[in-house]
Amino acid sequence: MRTEISEMFGIDLPLFAFSHCRDVVAAVTNAGGLGVLGAVAYSPQRLEEELRWIDDHVGGRPYGVDVLVPGKIDASAEEAAAGGGLGRMLAAVPQEHWDFLGGLLERYGVPLPDFERARASAETGAGGSVTRQGAGELIDVALNHPIRLIASALGPPPAVMVEKARAAGVAVAALVGTVEHARRQVAAGVDLIVAQGGEAGGHTGEISTMVLVPEVVDAVAPLPVLAAGGIATGRQLAASLALGAAGVWCGSVWLTTEEAETPPAVKRKMLAATSRDTVRSRSRTGKPARQLRSAWTDEWDGPGSPGALPMPLQMIVAEGAMRQIGKAAETGNEGAQALANYFVGQVVGQMNQVKPARQVVYDMIEDFAAALDRLNTITAG
């Protein structure tokens, strides 16, 4: 398959695989696509290790890194982080939210997380790196590796990221959910737009892939566009190319692969889930993100809730608790199993079988060929 994208990156298949798991990244890159490591959950040290591992396993084939640089984040959190005071960032979380969280875990019979542990997690984890400063460190680490793509998941990449990437000969991609955002990304100097529909997992807007992709393609031409959201099979890949995309960006489909580090309780939920079992909720990060609907989203979005805090404060509240919930879920704690969830798109309904990531790619190619044959039969008729 040849699109602008395959030329641009020297790949056989215009398939980009977003994953937090290095094994998935390497497997897809080695199968002819381009794996993109989601770096948001990593400290700079940990990211360095992950990328070294990937370098050792892809034999020079192209891969990328995705960082989350929020356009707007809570000012108090930004200040606290800039002042080096992650303790102050924790202090910016109202007591009401800790109380709601404590009551929630108690009602579901999940042991309360240790506050010191929450603090430690904030210092090393995602809450901390979702600031401009945190993201900047990750970008520097990434650009020290032979990556071919760096992506910004939220909002236009800062000018410094574009400059550094350009100097390193690395393409910059950005995820968008509206035409307006796409135009802003073009102005910021990105090389590649990922148009992500509201059916996608993680942070999304509300416009569907079917509507968004052709709109964005027209708005940013001749810049290439990847379609994201609702894509897990070759039929959906074919549909995306028909819409004018130069390739696809898939995230959810890797979560139930053999390689994925998805917690077992969540993986089981995903395998059983239908396309109706996701919800767009602010309860994990502070921004609307599609995820498995669970007792966690129901409770935070329900009547007794104080409401989610802005990003990244809600991440600080949610992360420690989610780790605790995950651990308890694995011991068979039913309340924890009811609460457990993770970001995933509506394609979760099509994810019914654990397969190696490579097999997902091969199945997609086969299904794509069948879809194209079908299309050509229709029009030849």
Add this chain to the structure above:
Amino acid sequence: MRTEISEMFGIDLPLFAFSHCRDVVAAVTNAGGLGVLGAVAYSPQRLEEELRWIDDHVGGRPYGVDVLVPGKIDASAEEAAAGGGLGRMLAAVPQEHWDFLGGLLERYGVPLPDFERARASAETGAGGSVTRQGAGELIDVALNHPIRLIASALGPPPAVMVEKARAAGVAVAALVGTVEHARRQVAAGVDLIVAQGGEAGGHTGEISTMVLVPEVVDAVAPLPVLAAGGIATGRQLAASLALGAAGVWCGSVWLTTEEAETPPAVKRKMLAATSRDTVRSRSRTGKPARQLRSAWTDEWDGPGSPGALPMPLQMIVAEGAMRQIGKAAETGNEGAQALANYFVGQVVGQMNQVKPARQVVYDMIEDFAAALDRLNTITAG
């Protein structure tokens, strides 16, 4: 183009056009697709006139009728209608809702509708026909014409509709928003499933077309499936066929055609709207329906609202007011223009030009051919 659908109906183009406007229905049927008249707003007498007009204008080419048979409707409304007491149906609307509506119109400077007029509209309009009894009369009228398709917009068609249609040699279609509903429709005996994504205008679920269509195709095979929601161009038609659909069902795209009877103020809003300017709201019918976001949806879905009533009671509340709002909007009343809205999908962002319906069809064919050429170039590369 040849799919199961073109064989089934003897049409050149697997394109179904849902419209409340007979001119659009005839234009699309005459251009090689299949026009489907939305009958919900009509009395049996009016439907008879409309179908007679269509018969006179399509020269025997195939067309269809869509009725709205709700699966669940408010019991008190059903009883009231069954007892012949449309006055009693009006009485089932709580005073709180009339008060909210009155206050709303007053705040926006729209003259209050005359209560007797509201009653008359309930007796002849949509509120009345959205009961099993009302729908039954429309079905009988429709089957007395040479229609080729009868569609049920909400919930499985009643057994009597399927039996009568079968006896008349008319195919039965049903709109669904989930796989579960599709299975129920198959069990009810329909011949054709319309899988409608959440980006569609009117009553919709939340699963997007990109995700829903392949799921439904797999679930109901070998029954043919039409894709609906997010389809206004040939690229989207090509994408739908790639997803496994046998054709497409489009509604929104006709609303800004020359033929459409869309009120001018609403048409102007649609031409100016982007894909972000719709919302799924219960404020017009009592069931979630995607429509232009306007002061009407904001106010009914906002904090001071008593909330929408169940279908069809909310329709009774909304219809008279909407007629009044429409009239006032045409005289330049700014409050009325702010409130005015109508059902439309996210493709409203792509509807930027008034064209004849026939031209929409021709543009779609041309765009489809270009999309297919592109796809074949990609894979030949």
